[in-house]
Amino acid sequence: MGIIKDRFKAKADIASAEIKSIVKEHGNKKVGEVTLAQIYQGMRGITGLVTETSLLDAQEGIRFRGYSIPELQQKLPKAPKGGEPLPEGLFHLMLVGELPSDEEANHITSVWQRRSHVPNHVFATIDALPLSTHPMTMFVVGVMALQTESNFAKEYSKGMNKKDYWNATYDDAMDLIARLPRIAAYIYRRKYKNNDHIQPNGLLDWAGNFAHMMGYDDESFKELMRLYMTIHADHEGGNVSAHTTHLVGSALSDPFLSYAAGMNGLAGPLHGLANQEVIKWIFEMQEKLGTDSPSKEQIAQYVQDTLTSGKVVPGYGHAVLRKTDPRFTAQMEFGKKHMPDDKLVNTVWNIYETVPPILQSLGKIKNPWPNVDAHSGALLVHYGFVEYEFYTVLFAVSRALGVMASLCWDRALGSPLERPKSVTTESVKLWLEGKDQIWE
Numbered sequence: 473m474g475i476i477k478d479r480f481k482a483k484a485d486i487a488s489a490e491i492k493s494i495v496k497e498h499g500n501k502k503v504g505e506v507t508l509a510q511i512y513q514g515m516r517g518i519t520g521l522v523t524e525t526s527l528l529d530a531q532e533g534i535r536f537r538g539y540s541i542p543e544l545q546q547k548l549p550k551a552p553k554g555g556e557p558l559p560e561g562l563f564h565l566m567l568v569g570e571l572p573s574d575e576e577a578n579h580i581t582s583v584w585q586r587r588s589h590v591p592n593h594v595f596a597t598i599d600a601l602p603l604s605t606h607p608m609t610m611f612v613v614g615v616m617a618l619q620t621e622s623n624f625a626k627e628y629s630k631g632m633n634k635k636d637y638w639n640a641t642y643d644d645a646m647d648l649i650a651r652l653p654r655i656a657a658y659i660y661r662r663k664y665k666n667n668d669h670i671q672p673n674g675l676l677d678w679a680g681n682f683a684h685m686m687g688y689d690d691e692s693f694k695e696l697m698r699l700y701m702t703i704h705a706d707h708e709g710g711n712v713s714a715h716t717t718h719l720v721g722s723a724l725s726d727p728f729l730s731y732a733a734g735m736n737g738l739a740g741p742l743h744g745l746a747n748q749e750v751i752k753w754i755f756e757m758q759e760k761l762g763t764d765s766p767s768k769e770q771i772a773q774y775v776q777d778t779l780t781s782g783k784v785v786p787g788y789g790h791a792v793l794r795k796t797d798p799r800f801t802a803q804m805e806f807g808k809k810h811m812p813d814d815k816l817v818n819t820v821w822n823i824y825e826t827v828p829p830i831l832q833s834l835g836k837i838k839n840p841w842p843n844v845d846a847h848s849g850a851l852l853v854h855y856g857f858v859e860y861e862f863y864t865v866l867f868a869v870s871r872a873l874g875v876m877a878s879l880c881w882d883r884a885l886g887s888p889l890e891r892p893k894s895v896t897t898e899s900v901k902l903w904l905e906g907k908d909q910i911w912e
Contacts, residue, residue: 475579477642479568484638484884487524491885508900520892521718523709524881525566525874533798534707537565541703541798549577551677551698553691556806559679559701559873560584563649566706566877581677587650588672594618595658607659607862608739612732614655619728621647628724637724638884644727645876652869653678657685664859682869692810693855697866699806703799703844704867706874712737713744713868717875718882722890727879734875735868744864744871750787751849751860753778754819764815771819771826779830787846788827789839799844800824803851811854820850 503519510518526536536544548557548565549572560580564572572580597617598610619625624640632640654672661669670685679697683689688697709715717734721727738744757774758764766774778785790797804824807817824842831840849863881887895910902908 476564476568476576476583477639479570480642480880481638481884483569484881487881488885511895521709521715523714523718523878524569525877526706526708528708528792530792530794533795536562536706537569539565539571541802544702545699545802547571548702549574551680551694554695554698555809556695556698557702558677558698559705559870560677562702562705563873563877566874567880583646584650584678585674587647588654590618590651590654590658591621593620594655598655598659598662603663606739607663607859607865608735608744608868610659610663611656611865611868612735612739614659615648615652615728615732615735618648618651618655619726619732622726622728623647624726625728628726634886637886638880641727641883642880645880648727648731649678649872649876652872653682653685656865656869657682659865660686660859660862664862688855688857690855693857695810696806696851696855699802700848700866701870701873703802704870706871706877709878711743712740713871714875714878718878718887719890721879721882722887727876730879731872731875734871738868738871739864744867746786746843747845747848747863747867748860750845751853751863753786754816754823754850758819764819766819766822768822768826771823772830775823775827775830779834785827785831788831788842790841790843794839794841796824796841797843797846800842800847803844803847807847807851807854811851814850814854816850816853820847 506518510516526534527538528534532540534541539547544557544562544565548561550556551558558577558581561572561577564570564576564580594614594617598614601610601613623643624637627636627640658669661667665687670687672681673684674681676684676694677698679701680694682701683694683697688694707714709718713734716737717730720733721730725733741749757771758766761770761774763770775785804821807814807820811817824846827842828840849860852858852863852866899908899910903910
């Protein structure tokens with residue numbers, strides 16, 4: 473076994489014994505109550521999952537294994553002469569639960585480089601789709617075509633022992649993560665760059681090589697990709713992409729099938745497509761106002777007009793967070809360092825100063841603060857990355873880090889098939905009349 477695999481298995485064995493003890497001694501303890509509103513309105517606020525890799529705090533934002541994003545920016549290994557964390561280091565942290573050394577992060581880089589070969593049939597499958605196909609559709613189709621390489625599926629068909637599920641899952645997860653940048657870059661070059669492809673550079677780290685294969689060799693853009701891949705990697709387990717990957721994986725679908733299912737969820741307008749909606753809204757505002765540098769007063773009026781028309785301001789609000797998303801802050805600091813005079817980036821900052829007070833004045837908004845999507849598009853546009861439909865693919869490549877680390881833990885801990893109970897409205901009405909006991 474590899475170095476990281478050994479450490480993961482040792483950690484998982486200890487955690488598995490601990491969890492069994494917790495369930496045995498405290499399994500009957502209640503962790504909360506479920507209301508009718510919750511079961512009718514998207515299960516918001518119901519604690520019903522365990523995700524080991526990250527936890528979302530309403531006040532502090534996402535913490536990966538207890539570490540905040542500012543802490544990760546400081547503590548995680550970085551590329552030579554780089555200032556942003558390597559995603560390889562974050563994956564190590566989520567998988568093993570410990571901050572990696574530079575050597576350990578570089579080891580993961582080398583492992584992913586060795587596993588990065590994509591079979592030709594995957595590219596042929598993508599090429600069979602019309603160029604007009606949305607890049608997320610191409611991406612998911614490519615992942616599904618890659619499923620032919622699943623070690624888990626092959627071993628399971630042979631009669632694999634339950635104790636070995638984690639091993640095959642780990643190998644699939646590492647293969648999948650290693651190959652995703654190649655698939656995504658291929659789609660980008662096919663759709664937007666006249667099918668002119670760029671071969672990978674084996675001397676670069678995972679995110680840096682992704683930037684290179686897309687055609688961006690500016691060192692600050694590679695830094696942006698390292699930051700982007702890190703801060704989008706995970707957001708605890710209840711979001712659509714993470715929960716779907718876990719749910720489908722609980723049926724023992726292999727990591728390729730599970731991840732593809734999750735990414736179909738990420739492609740939804742209320743999840744991963746939000747970053748695309750933000751930049752679209754800003755450009756529409758600039759066009760209507762006739763300026764690429766609108767004043768705060770102009771922004772405020774446009775925001776009011778947006779709300780009056782029954783629309784929302786994209787990029788603002790979050791189901792859990794009650795403060796500015798630290799992922800937004802990290803991107804803002806990146807902008808101040810690398811592009812302080814960019815007009816679009818400055819507009820994002822002016823929107824940030826304008827929108828929250830307006831939303832607060834309505835008295836109905838629990839979170840008037842920006843989320844991660846409010847900033848990411850403007851940074852990409854600065855580098856000429858204006859293919860907005862592709863932004864969600866970047867998100868998808870990053871999210872693989874978190875959902876695959878979680879799936880490894882699911883299999884190592886022997887997580888069961890997820891199957892919550894559902895009720896009908898008719899049964900609810902009978903229960904309210906005291907004629908049925910739907911909760912028992």
